Amino acid sequence: MAIPTRHKRSDQFSLASMSDLVFLLLIFFVLLSTLVSPNAIKLLLPSSNSKTMAKQTTAVYINENHEFFIIDSSQEIYIGDDIDRLMTELAARIANETEASVVIRADKSVEIQYVMYVYDAVIAINEQTGAKHSVIIATSPKR
Numbered sequence: 001m002a003i004p005t006r007h008k009r010s011d012q013f014s015l016a017s018m019s020d021l022v023f024l025l026l027i028f029f030v031l032l033s034t035l036v037s038p039n040a041i042k043l044l045l046p047s048s049n050s051k052t053m054a055k056q057t058t059a060v061y062i063n064e065n066h067e068f069f070i071i072d073s074s075q076e077i078y079i080g081d082d083i084d085r086l087m088t089e090l091a092a093r094i095a096n097e098t099e100a101s102v103v104i105r106a107d108k109s110v111e112i113q114y115v116m117y118v119y120d121a122v123i124a125i126n127e128q129t130g131a132k133h134s135v136i137i138a139t140s141p142k143r
Contacts, residue, residue, distance in 0.1 A: 058093045059138075060086075060118045062106040068118075087121040091128075098131045105138040 061069040068079035068086050072093050079086050094100040104118050115137065122135050 057097065057100040057102070058090070059103045059105055060090070062104070062110050062114050062118070064107045064109050066110065066114055068114075083117050083121075086117065087124065090118075090121050091125050094122075094125065094131070094133055095129070097133070100131075100133045101136055102133060103136045103138050 057072065059071045061071060063069070066081055068081070070077045070079060070086075070089050070093060077089055079089060090102070094102065102118070102122050104115055106115050119135050122133050125131065126133055
């Protein structure tokens with residue numbers, strides 16, 4: 001004599017557990033992406049009370065060894081300490097724009113002269129092309 005069971009097994013696949021797993025993976029990757037640092041080069045930025053924000057198109061990094069790096073949305077270019085190459089590479093990055101923002105991210109130990117090299121390069125590009133590129137110095141908030 002067979003005893004009938006109250007709960008019968010279903011042959012269909014339930015997607016409820018799969019959607020929970022996908023949702024948890026989505027949360028994991030969203031949280032992980034916010035923890036990734038956007039700065040490729042570690043610098044100690046000078047501090048300031050300024051809260052001015054601008055849309056960054058091109059960034060010029062100057063490390064403590066006075067080496068220049070140009071970083072835009074597509075790539076990172078090592079310039080070294082060659083000022084002429086800095087101007088040509090910077091001009092190539094912002095040539096097709098009329099109002100680009102060039103953000104200078106200089107280590108706090110870098111002399112102001114190296115920041116002025118970048119500033120002078122952008123001003124020279126503006127004079128040659130008639131564009132209105134702006135220069136912004138990145139800082140960290142004061143504590």
